[in-house]
Amino acid sequence: MEASVKSLVPAPKPASVKALLESSIPCGYSNSTVLNLNEHDNIASETEESIPIIDFSLLTSSDPNRRSEAIHQLSQACQEWGFFMLVNHGVPESLMKAVINGCDEIFNLTVEEKENYTTHDIWAPIRYSTGINGVQNASMRRESLRVLMHHPFTFPNKLKDVSDVMREYTEITRALVRELLKGISKSLGLEEFYIDKAMDLESGYQHFQANFYPRCPQPELSMGVPPHTDYGLLTALIHNGVVGLEILNHGKWVLVKPHPNAILVNVTDQLEILSNGKCKSVLHRALVNSSVPRMSVAMFYGPSDDKVVGPAPELLDMEGRPPAFESMKFEKYIDLKRRNPVDAPPFLDQIRLHAV
Numbered sequence: 001m002e003a004s005v006k007s008l009v010p011a012p013k014p015a016s017v018k019a020l021l022e023s024s025i026p027c028g029y030s031n032s033t034v035l036n037l038n039e040h041d042n043i044a045s046e047t048e049e050s051i052p053i054i055d056f057s058l059l060t061s062s063d064p065n066r067r068s069e070a071i072h073q074l075s076q077a078c079q080e081w082g083f084f085m086l087v088n089h090g091v092p093e094s095l096m097k098a099v100i101n102g103c104d105e106i107f108n109l110t111v112e113e114k115e116n117y118t119t120h121d122i123w124a125p126i127r128y129s130t131g132i133n134g135v136q137n138a139s140m141r142r143e144s145l146r147v148l149m150h151h152p153f154t155f156p157n158k159l160k161d162v163s164d165v166m167r168e169y170t171e172i173t174r175a176l177v178r179e180l181l182k183g184i185s186k187s188l189g190l191e192e193f194y195i196d197k198a199m200d201l202e203s204g205y206q207h208f209q210a211n212f213y214p215r216c217p218q219p220e221l222s223m224g225v226p227p228h229t230d231y232g233l234l235t236a237l238i239h240n241g242v243v244g245l246e247i248l249n250h251g252k253w254v255l256v257k258p259h260p261n262a263i264l265v266n267v268t269d270q271l272e273i274l275s276n277g278k279c280k281s282v283l284h285r286a287l288v289n290s291s292v293p294r295m296s297v298a299m300f301y302g303p304s305d306d307k308v309v310g311p312a313p314e315l316l317d318m319e320g321r322p323p324a325f326e327s328m329k330f331e332k333y334i335d336l337k338r339r340n341p342v343d344a345p346p347f348l349d350q351i352r353l354h355a356v
């Protein structure tokens with residue numbers, strides 16, 4: 001999650017991984033106000049469909065037929081799943097590994113160092129937190145560090161050994177996401193730079209977030225992150241090969257299986273709004289397990305805070321449909337969404353004007 005929901009209790013001192021594991025916060029916390037324990041039910045079976053795969057090299061192909069086929073697949077993925085695995089993306093495997101390995105340095109910082117980055121200010125360029133907004137209970141068992149990478153690049157000096165790796169990863173994935181948004185614009189019948197220009201992506205934000213999910217002796221009673229959608233336009237995620245992410249598809253939770261060297265991309269709230277509900281910002285959650293800690297790195301991309309986001313007028317004209325969402329400044333959206341209680345219906349549904 002980029003920005004976070006309103007605190008339910010005052011933020012505790014930041015917990016180290018070890019402290020978290022040994023913490024008095026029980027792993028299974030049966031009276032959690034946030035976690036619906038039945039959420040562990042309704043899992044898709046192994047044989048059910050899996051997340052679409054998009055070949056990035058085809059999206060940028062000079063062969064117009066291959067490109068339009070790839071754009072069609074991208075459109076299906078964004079509209080039916082809201083998630084896809086991106087392969088042949090050109091990000092070197094060694095760089096992806098270095099990013100994940102670099103997270104060890106982040107989570108091995110001392111409690112005092114982490115404390116320097118602990119703040120309730122969701123606009124802070126560097127923000128360390130445990131759980132969500134400092135609320136730690138059985139449904140939010142994770143540590144995370146979120147950093148503004150664009151712009152400016154604010155990766156902590158303290159972590160200078162991994163800073164160059166993170167900068168390289170920031171730039172390469174930024175170009176990748178802008179290319180994807182060209183494909184998505186085209187798939188919506190818009191000019192290929194439509195989203196880039198309308199959202200002024202040059203001045204938009206890119207946040208890095210490293211997540212650490214410690215082991216939990218009773219994973220069935222707990223969760224790393226409860227069901228949520230992300231705020232911006234797109235999110236790109238890599239992880240340390242340990243499964244745990246689940247996405248909601250046709251009412252069933254689908255476990256994301258590792259796909260070698262793939263980057264998992266998901267549509268987020270502002271893209272659903274801009275596309276007038278065609279692209280879907282889908283609920284997802286992270287589970288914990290009893291044997292191996294899990295790590296993930298999310299890159300969040302979005303417009304600048306002062307951008308007013310609403311359904312694209314050109315799309316409404318083209319399709320003769322009314323707007324499915326109200327328009328508002330992105331900073332207002334963030335503020336309202338973070339005040340939405342974790343167990344309330346997704347905020348996006350609350351500003352929906354009618355079903356698409």
Ligand SMILES: O=C(O)CCC(=O)C(=O)O
Pocket residue numbers: 001002209211225230237239244245284285286295296298
């Ligand atoms: O760790 C994961 O797999 C997902 C994290 C996530 O959804 C988020 O930070 O918004």
Ligand SMILES: [Fe+2]
Pocket residue numbers: 001228229230284
């Ligand atoms: Fe997320």
